Amino acid sequence: MEADADHVQFDRNLENISTTRNKEAGTRFAVEADTSLQDFYSKWDRFAATPVTTQSYQAMYNALNPAEKKLYDSKNYFYEVSFTNKGGLVTPLLIEWTYADGTKEPEKISAYIWRKNENKITKVFAKTKEVKGIKLDPYRETADIDESNNSWPREYAPSRFELFKQQTLPRGATSGANPMQEARKGGQ
Numbered sequence: 001m002e003a004d005a006d007h008v009q010f011d012r013n014l015e016n017i018s019t020t021r022n023k024e025a026g027t028r029f030a031v032e033a034d035t036s037l038q039d040f041y042s043k044w045d046r047f048a049a050t051p052v053t054t055q056s057y058q059a060m061y062n063a064l065n066p067a068e069k070k071l072y073d074s075k076n077y078f079y080e081v082s083f084t085n086k087g088g089l090v091t092p093l094l095i096e097w098t099y100a101d102g103t104k105e106p107e108k109i110s111a112y113i114w115r116k117n118e119n120k121i122t123k124v125f126a127k128t129k130e131v132k133g134i135k136l137d138p139y140r141e142t143a144d145i146d147e148s149n150n151s152w153p154r155e156y157a158p159s160r161f162e163l164f165k166q167q168t169l170p171r172g173a174t175s176g177a178n179p180m181q182e183a184r185k186g187g188q
Contacts, residue, residue, distance in 0.1 A: 007047050076126040081134065081152075083121050090114045091142045098133035106138070 031037045049057075064072060083093060093109040113121055136150040144150065148157055158166075177185070 010046070071126075074126075076128055077130055079125045079127065079131055079134075081123055081125065083123070083136075085114065085119050086146070087143075088118075089143060090118055094137045094139070094141055096135040096138040097127065097131055098135070099127075100130040100132045103129070 031042065061069070061072070090111050092111045093113065095107045095109070097105045097107060099105070109123070113123070134152045137144055137147075140147075148154075
């Protein structure tokens, strides 16, 4: 599956303004007109397995112990996530995993994880499903004042200035009565 994605990305990188204009103009290169000019690299598939890569893969696989082979054959998704403690307060890591199928899974990691390094840690997670998003402290249970860096992929949050601009009116304009004035009008 990875090779397919790499192949698609490679083909996408080959598309540029020059190739697009050449196709539109009907330009044919000498290699296309005369196939005898083609060499090894004209037909070489960079994504195909070669005997050397197949042998090195087999040697690597044979060198694994039974536990490692079981883990490798499990077809899990592995995610390496780094956490940085910017405020200095050691707290548990409360994570919400969002999977590609739309389901969510909460996970709690004890504050003991910070024992070796209280500034930055890296942990590898093995998941049986593909992860689409990660959110740290989804229910606001910790003393985190900067929530802008708590999710992957990063979520857009309007700045305080943008929120202020949305609420303000031009000079001289009023937004109507405030709740106290409305309550007086209603006889309350």
